[in-house]
Amino acid sequence: MIKVAKGRLNITFVVMACLFMVFQVIATLYIPNLTSDIVNNGIAKGQTGYIISAGMKMILVSVLSIIASFINVYFAAKSSQGLGKNLRSDIFKKVLYFSNDEFDNFDTSSLTTRTTNDVNQIQNVLIMVLRMMIMAPILLVGASVMAYRQNAAMTKIFLVSIPVMIIIVGLIMFFAVPKFKAMQTKTDRLNMIFREGLTGVRVIRAFRQDKFEQNRFKDANQDYTHNAISVFTIVSLMLPLVTLVMSGTNIGIVWLGSHYIANQSMEIGNMIAFMTYAMQILMSFMILSMVFVFVPRASASAARINEIFAAKSNIDNVTKPAVMGTDPSVEFSDVNYRYEGAQDLALTDLNFKVTEGQTLAIIGGTGSGKTTLINMIPRFYDVEAGTVRVNGTDVKALDKVDVNNQVSMVPQKAVLFKGNIRDNMRYGKPEATDEEIWNALEIAQAAEFVRELDDQLDAPVEQxxxxxSGGQRQRLAIARALVKDASIYVFDDSFSALDFKTDLNLRTALKNDSKIKKSVVVIVGQRISTVADADQIVVLEEGKMVGLGTHQELKENNKTYQEIIESQIKEAE
Structure with a gap:
């Protein structure tokens, strides 16, 4: 908890919340003393003036207590909400800079839960601490001292009531805390199933697995519900049991007090005040116990959040980055790569170079390592051995921002953001003009359908x-990458949703564009027609480069490339 709050909590707000809580407790402790005076010196002696005077003083103290409470709540809320805001911001920032390996270690639903539910748990406990945990010990000590001042002999009743309270609270915490901790894991599972159901709804319907998914969600939901019912049932026992102890304590105070009053060793007002202080003492124990029940849950949440912050990236940014070259090029020299925790290499002995104005195509079977290869260009993965050079400089010696600025990439899955088409097109170049956007849309073969939209560039884009459609999304994603001024343009199987004619027109437009001619183009493709006109073609098989050359060279001399051609010709037939 302290580690999570460090540097993110406004200490001034915390101090102000504590200060006004002290004022509130002092006022709360003073009121029973005034009640005692009114009974002893006013009511018992028939002094109406004294009653009015003491009553006015009591009203003033009560108003001051309310004001102090209000200010305490204000600063406590500012502290907790500020911590939550900073935590969410830092988590989001950390996750944005995760490498692909780090993303593999955290489930998306778990990251969502940690950013929302876990942060909320910490916020709630912080405000409880600033409201209750500070108040309870001060009130406990203060009420004990004031009760002792009223009648020292009667404090022996606490020798019974306080141990009973401790036993009750201890048992409740023993059974409730593990269940509170389990709720976070169950929330993760519930979110995961719900998210899978939403994102995969079409697949679920296509395979008629709606009943299966409903049952899966039902089981997770019931598991979470039963756990929640169980834990809150246990916690709910605290109030009636504590009320029972309080009632028993009151009976004991009245019984003992009546004897002292009968012996004229105690006044009625003192007994009333003692009874009030006794309730404050027992309430302090209950408040502390409530806080301690929720603190372990928040601690578990803090530990989960710390796991995100503690995630060590295996792609470190250099402190003194090299200056990137100006001539566009991509070069792989003796590159090997292994996924984290894997025994076998995913890529082995990659060697090729492509320079300004050239197109490199990468082809191979499913799982051959095509996407892994291109992810090394923007340094989403780091090589295990060998060197990847961008514009003639080792990417490990460059600032990651500089590398990303020079690489414009279209991933396998076309991702668009909620807003409008113009905002999406400007994602890589915020200052892009409408003319530049339309030029990119023309190259990407998307201009025609965009012009048919009522609002054209201002047409809305849903999440x-x-x-x-899939093809429209893909073309818009390609256009977005083309708007950006870069040295290297990477298309990761980005033409798969396009028909052959659109594919051909797009590649032709790429070759004829003046900006693209001054850069390097890297295309991952499954179809021979997509890669055939590339200057160099890399053929991958099980992570190994089994061919490098032009289409004609590979067609004549490379067995793997010949098999791909043959399979696609048979498929076409």
């Missing part, structure tokens, strides 16, 4: 681009 993930769900209001466009």
């Amino acid at each position: 993930n681009g769900d209001n466009f």
Whole structure:
């Protein structure tokens, strides 16, 4: 908890919340003393003036207590909400800079839960601490001293009531805390199933697995519900049991007090005040116990959040980055790569170079390592051995921002952001003009359908681009990459949703564009037609480069490339 709060908590707000809580407790402790005076010196002696005077003083103290409470709540809320805001911001920033390996270690639903539910747990406990945990010990000590001042002999009743309270609270915490900790894991599972159901709804319907998914969600939901019912049932026992102890304590105070009053060793007002202080003492124990029940849950949440912050990236940014070259090029020299925790290499002995104005195509079977290869260019993965050079400089010697600025990439899955088409097109170049956007749309073969939209560039884009077809999303994603000024343009199987004619027109437009001619183009493709006109073609098989050359060279001399051609010709037939 302290590690999570360090540097993110406004200490001034915390101090102010504590200060006004002290004022509130002092006022709360003073009121029973005034009640005692009113009974002893006013009511018992028939002094109406004294009653009015003491009553006015009591009202003033009560108002001051309310004001102090209000200010305490204000600063406590500012502290907790500020911590939550900073935590969410830092988590989001950390996750944005995760390498692909780090993303593999955290489930998306778990990251969502940690950013929302876990942060909320910490916020709630912080405000409880600033409101209750500070108040309870001060009130406990203060009420004990004041009760002792009223009648020292009667404090022996606490020798019974306080141990009973401790036993009750201890048992409740013993059974409740493990269940509170389990709730976070169960929340993760619930979110994961719900998210899978939402994102995979079409697949679920296509395979008629709706009943299966409903049952899976039902089981997770019931598991979470039963755990929640169990833990809150246990916690709910605290109030009636504590009330029972309080009632028993009151009976004991009245019984003992009546004897002292009968012996004229105690006044009625003192007994009333003692009873009030006794309730404050027992309430302090209950408040502390409530806080301690929720603290372990928040501690578990803090530990989960710390796991994100503690995630060590295996792609470190250099402190003194080299200056990137100006001539566009991509070069792989003796490159090997192994996924984290894997025994076998995913890529082995990659050697090729492509320079300004050239197109490099990468082809191979499913799982041959095509996407892994191109992910090394923007340094999403780091090589295990060998060197990847961008514009003639080792990417490990460059600032990651500089590398990303020079690489414009279209991933396998076309991702669009909620907003409009113009905002999406400017994602890589915020200052892009409408003319530049339309030029990119023309190259990407997307201008025609965009012009048919009512609002054209201002046409809305739903989350993930769900209001466009797969081919339209892909072309818009390609256009977005082309708007950006870069040295290297990478297309990761980005033409797969396009028909042959559109594919051909797009590649032709790429070759004829003046900006693209001054850069390097890297295309991952499954179809021979997509890669055939590339200057160099890398053929991958099980992570190994089994061919490098032009289409004609590979067609004549490379067995793997010949098999791919043959399979696609048979498929076409």
